[in-house]
Amino acid sequence: MFKHLMPKQTPPLLPIALVGEAILGQTAITVHHFDAELAHLAEQMSASMEAAKGVGIAAPQVHSPLALFIMASRPNERYPDAPNMAPVVVVNPQIIHASSDLVGGEEGCLSVPGQRFNILRHQAIEVRYQNLQGEWQQAELTGFIARIFQHEFDHLQGITLLERSRMPEQAQLISAQSIEQGEAQ
């Protein structure tokens, strides 16, 4: 078992599921219980994401089947150009509107170590989700943050970067004029 020496307050790190593991191919299940156990899972996910220098992490990536992810964009070694945002816990997310314009950008994934993919994502999205208290939130996201949301949302549908990069609409990327400067999760 892999062990890490961590400061006392940090919850134990969760092992990250790697591409090919069944959990990453499954549709996540709706969260109904907004309890201490859910908050604890979010805390552990957050610590595991930070330790791995991610800017987002979805529950299936830590072997949980729940429809939950964390977005936490900030510059680090893996994403030096990432914008700063306070971490957001996203439960039972829905994309209620997506802009027709797609933008290309580089993405990596904690479950696909050492690889980067150019992926087309909607430039802007309107989303709904619940917070850890179960309260519904609505937000409009653009650019890098919208990209993280779409990447993590994919995980909850059982889609990793490998499947996404092979989808027909991604072929447009080859003829795309410009690649977005910022990298993504």
Ligand SMILES: [Zn+2]
């Ligand atoms: Zn990922």
